[in-house]
Amino acid sequence: MTIDRAGGQTTVRLSGPWTAPYAQRVEALVGEIEAEADSFPVLFDLSGVERLDTLGAWTLDRTRHELSSKGQADFANASPEQKILLEEAAYRDFEDKPKPRHARSVDFLVDVGQSVAGAGKDLVGGVGFLGELISAMVRVVIHPRRFRGTAVINQLEQIAYRGVPIIVLISFLVGCIVSQQGIFQLIKFGATPFVIDLIGILVLRELGVLLTSIMVAGRSGSAFTAEIGSMKMREEIDALRVMGLDPIEVLIVPRILALIIGLPLLTFIASIAALVGGGLTTWVYGGISPDIFLERLRAAVSLNTFLVGLIKAPFMAVVIGIIATLEGMAVAGSAESLGRHVTSSVVKAIFMVIVLDGLFAMFFAAINY
Known part of the structure; x- marks a missing residue:
């Protein structure tokens, strides 16, 4: 590099290779x-440059850009190839756009509006996905050979069989806690035996199915989202479509069928575990023997009390399955997206399970069942 000052301008004559292997020299x-x-003005004479790559072009254009803030600076005697490279590798100064200022109340209303719009889109997407799921199940019924029984059995093992220990433990402890607190409150009024009515009705109608659904949403729902999301990231779902297979029939139908079968079974087991926990607690804290507990429980609950919890279970299974698989299908190609959708799957499933339980409670109260 040589610098000539003549005629009121500065001419910088460059020569040799301005390429990446000489990056340190180029920067100097x-x-x-x-x-x-x-x-x-400053002119960069490129007639002596033997080779120019993106590093040299970007560095030179950055220098020209910085000198332009003080005065005129430009390139001269550049070959057509060098002009193209200089244009493509041009230095760009990215400045953050000033964010418009809004009042906090306006920002809050905007967030609320976006949340409501997002919830509406999720609802529409869920209804559409339910239609696709029903269509896939109809195709499986029409063509039984397309039914994947092995996949359903495998998912039943993962959902129901392997989920029994944690669900039994949680339900047993909750039954103990509810019974203990009920005894402590009812003993003040001399109504300790009524704790059996409380436990029986509460567990069979509400707590059994609700606890089971929340546990399944957190355990199996997150697993569904992670599995399908990983397949989406590795383009395995696209590979299924290329092979002429329907991903909904292959991946989603077996999982949701397993949920529909497994959740009522787990609900029954959870209810029994909670009643056992409640019975032991009333025996220890209330002095009510198991014989009296069973006799009073049989008088307090009826068949419809037991059926209410089982009727809710398949509907909650469908909601959990749709949300989990839909979130899995929405995963993009990054680990961050996978984690975000797994979290969203669990939160949405638990929220919808509680909402659905409230709707069923109002429905059964309206029909006096």
Whole structure:
């Protein structure tokens, strides 16, 4: 590099290879240019440059850009190839756009509106996905050979069989806690035996199915989202479509069928575990023997009390399955997206399970069942 000052301008004559292997030398030379260019305009004469790559072009254009803030600076005697490279690798100064200022109340209303719009889109997407699921199940019924029984059995093992220990433990402890607190409150009024009515009705109608659904949503729902999301990231779902297979029939129908079968079974087991926990607690804290507990329980609950919890279970299974698989299908190609959708799957499933339980409670109260 040589610098000539004549005629009121500075001419920087460059020569040799301005490429990546000489990056350290290139940076040193452009530093000298910035320090010594004291008269403008400044012209970069590229006629002696033997080779120019993206590093050299970007560095030179960055120097020209920085000198342009003080005066005129431009390139001269560049070959057509060098002009193209300089244009493509041009230095760009990215500045953050100033964010418009809004009142906090306006921002809050905007967030609320976006949340409501997002919930509406999720609802529409869920209804559409339910239609696709029903269509796939109809196709499986019409063509039984397309039914994947092995996949359903495998999912039943993962959902129901392997989920029994944790659900039994949680339900047993909740039954103990509810019974203990009920005894402590009812003993003040001399109504300790009524704790059996409380436990029986509460567990069979509400707590059994609700606890089971929440546990399944957190355990199996998150697993569904993670499995399908990982397949989406590795383009395995696209590979299924290329092979002429329907991903809904292959991946989603077996999982939701397993949920529909497994959740009522787990609900029954959870209810029994909670009643056992409640019976042991009333025996220890209330002095009510198991014989009296069973006799009073049989008088307090009826068949419809037991059926209410089982009727809710398949509907909650469908909601959990649709949300979990829909979130899995929405995963993009990054680990961050997978984690975000798994979290969203669990939160949405638990929320919808509680909402659905409230709707069923109002429905059964309206029909006096």
